[in-house]
Amino acid sequence: MSESPKPRSGRTAHGRRRVRSALALAAMELFAAQGFEATTVDQIADTAGVGRRTFFRYFRSKEDVVFPGHDERLAEVKEHLEAADRSADPLRVLAETAEFVLDMYLAEPEVSLKRFELTRQVSALRDKEIASIDRYQRVFARYLRDRCAGEPSGELRAAVAAAAVVATHNHVLRQWLRSGGELDARAELRRALEQVTAALAGQWCAAEPESVVVGAVVRTTAPAGVVLKQVEDALRDLPR
Amino acid sequence: MSESPKPRSGRTAHGRRRVRSALALAAMELFAAQGFEATTVDQIADTAGVGRRTFFRYFRSKEDVVFPGHDERLAEVKEHLEAADRSADPLRVLAETAEFVLDMYLAEPEVSLKRFELTRQVSALRDKEIASIDRYQRVFARYLRDRCAGEPSGELRAAVAAAAVVATHNHVLRQWLRSGGELDARAELRRALEQVTAALAGQWCAAEPESVVVGAVVRTTAPAGVVLKQVEDALRDLPR
Numbered sequence: 240m241s242e243s244p245k246p247r248s249g250r251t252a253h254g255r256r257r258v259r260s261a262l263a264l265a266a267m268e269l270f271a272a273q274g275f276e277a278t279t280v281d282q283i284a285d286t287a288g289v290g291r292r293t294f295f296r297y298f299r300s301k302e303d304v305v306f307p308g309h310d311e312r313l314a315e316v317k318e319h320l321e322a323a324d325r326s327a328d329p330l331r332v333l334a335e336t337a338e339f340v341l342d343m344y345l346a347e348p349e350v351s352l353k354r355f356e357l358t359r360q361v362s363a364l365r366d367k368e369i370a371s372i373d374r375y376q377r378v379f380a381r382y383l384r385d386r387c388a389g390e391p392s393g394e395l396r397a398a399v400a401a402a403a404v405v406a407t408h409n410h411v412l413r414q415w416l417r418s419g420g421e422l423d424a425r426a427e428l429r430r431a432l433e434q435v436t437a438a439l440a441g442q443w444c445a446a447e448p449e450s451v452v453v454g455a456v457v458r459t460t461a462p463a464g465v466v467l468k469q470v471e472d473a474l475r476d477l478p479r
Numbered sequence: 480m481s482e483s484p485k486p487r488s489g490r491t492a493h494g495r496r497r498v499r500s501a502l503a504l505a506a507m508e509l510f511a512a513q514g515f516e517a518t519t520v521d522q523i524a525d526t527a528g529v530g531r532r533t534f535f536r537y538f539r540s541k542e543d544v545v546f547p548g549h550d551e552r553l554a555e556v557k558e559h560l561e562a563a564d565r566s567a568d569p570l571r572v573l574a575e576t577a578e579f580v581l582d583m584y585l586a587e588p589e590v591s592l593k594r595f596e597l598t599r600q601v602s603a604l605r606d607k608e609i610a611s612i613d614r615y616q617r618v619f620a621r622y623l624r625d626r627c628a629g630e631p632s633g634e635l636r637a638a639v640a641a642a643a644v645v646a647t648h649n650h651v652l653r654q655w656l657r658s659g660g661e662l663d664a665r666a667e668l669r670r671a672l673e674q675v676t677a678a679l680a681g682q683w684c685a686a687e688p689e690s691v692v693v694g695a696v697v698r699t700t701a702p703a704g705v706v707l708k709q710v711e712d713a714l715r716d717l718p719r
Contacts, residue, residue: 366610373609395650395671402646403639410638431635439678 256347259297259307261287263350266304267357275301275363305364306371307350312343313374320382329386330400330436333379334429337408340375341428344412348420355416376405400439407435496587499537499547501527503590506544507597515541515603545604546611547590552583553614560622569626570640570679573619574672577648580615581668584652588660595656616645640679647675 265286269278280301284294298304316336323332344351358365383397390396411431415424505526509518520541524534538544556576563572584591598605623637630636651671655664 366606369613370606370609373613392671392674395647395674398646398650399643399675402642406638406642407635410635431632434632434635435639 255297258287258289258293260347260350262289262294262297263304263307263347264353266301267350267353270305270361270364271357275361302367305354305367307347308343309371309374312340313378316340316375317378320378323382325386329383330404330439333382333401333404334432334436336379337404337432338425338428341408341412341424344415345424352416352420372405372409376401379404403435403439404432407431495537498527498529498533500587500590502529502534502537503544503547503587504593506541507590507593510545510601510604511597515601542607545594545607547587548583549611549614552580553618556580556615557618560618563622565626569623570644570676573622573641573644574669574676576619577644577672578665578668581648581652581664584655585664592656592660612645612649616641619644643675643679644672647671 262283266278266283269282269286278301280294281291283301283304284291287294294304298307299310303310316339319336319339320332354364354368358368380397380401383401384394387393387397408428411424411428414427415422502523506518506523509522509526518541520534521531523541523544524531527534534544538547539550543550556579559576559579560572594604594608598608620637620641623641624634627633627637648668651664651668654667655662
């Protein structure tokens with residue numbers, strides 16, 4: 240039996256990811272060696288063994304290459320929040336969204352770890368990373384502001400809760416990076432977010448009330464089966 | 480009676496502040512008109528009507544001019560936190576420190592308002608501002624990590640509480656900027672921080688216990704004056 244032919248780089252999802260990672264790693268090596276400003280797109284493409292046009296098929300700019308996927312992920316995060324169930328606990332929705340953001344780092348561990356090393360050395364890149372994280376925080380805050388609208392101090396509460404969720408995400412991400420990618424980051428994030436959202440819940444931004452008053456007058460001497468039947472009937476009449 | 484002579488610019492505290500503000504405003508006008516990267520220190524100095532050497536007497540770099548005083552203030556914040564009373568509530572200490580940071584913006588309203596306008600237009604400058612704010616957040620988190628050391632999830636709690644205090648500061652700062660400098664930002668920050676630290680208190684990072692057991696056995700039938708005297712005596716023996 241002959242082996243199936245290898246897919247050509249860039250033509251399959253796997254190939255595309257490989258080219259993108261190669262470009263990102265090449266860029267970060269050059270940034271570390273000669274600085275961010277001094278590095279050109281041509282040099283990055285050369286080092287990764289592809290052409291300038293290929294670079295621009297993957298990244299919009301030199302800035303974009305430092306955090307591959309951030310723009311797309313941010314757009315997905317916005318869509319996700321807009322589509323989220325309005326009766327769901329807003330902090331719960333944000334917690335799920337934070338897991339989704341973390342997944343982006345976990346999907347390309349080599350790039351994430353290299354970048355972590357680099358951002359500790361090159362303060363300009365660290366600043367870019369911080370700005371990138373801040374974009375998520377602003378999207379999170381906007382979502383909460385919308386959900387908390389009308390609550391007393393809604394805007395303040397939204398800003399604080401968004402900051403708390405993002406700080407939790409970053410704390411777990413840092414721990415994962417420090418562990419060299421060994422930590423079970425998904426489980427750790429879930430645990431930490433449960434702790435943080437539990438502390439904030441109620442005080443910060445409540446889910447829209449889903450409370451339903453079931454009016455069913457029953458004689459207390461009626462057998463349990465009859466009571467249950469009457470409550471069931473009452474529930475059946477409620478709008479779905 | 481003749482008027483007292485005007486102080487020469489740059490020789491008095493007032494004159495120094497005037498030159499510094501002129502440089503900062505000139506820089507921000509140039510950044511808005513032609514971009515941050517394309518603007519040189521010489522152009523900034525020219526526009527402010529001073530020489531290149533004068534520029535470097537006030538600012539270390541072109542980056543520094545965007546947020547005048549940030550480096551010094553950050554150093555002062557670190558000193559303030561290191562010197563803070565170890566028995567004081569750490570969130571209370573951070574709240575005071577946040578007020579101290581806000582004062583920096585309030586001291587030069589013209590520069591702060593101009594910068595706000597500019598950072599909304601020039602994303603590179605906005606990124607620099609965000610990075611600058613993040614430095615405070617990291618210093619705040621480090622302080623809390625140190626104060627919460629040994630508590631369960633101490634590092635997570637420190638990260639979240641620091642983010643909450645900084646988000647509160649930024650929320651009030653933004654409101655003040657949007658009001659064109661009209662809002663009583665100090666009062667508003669105090670009110671907002673009271674609300675946020677009250678919500679976090681106890682759950683996040685407790686002050687070191689200052690509890691003192693006063694052992695003074697008194698007969699319940701003794702007159703109030705005698706009881707008071709005995710308690711006073713007991714307190715006098717406690718280490719200061």
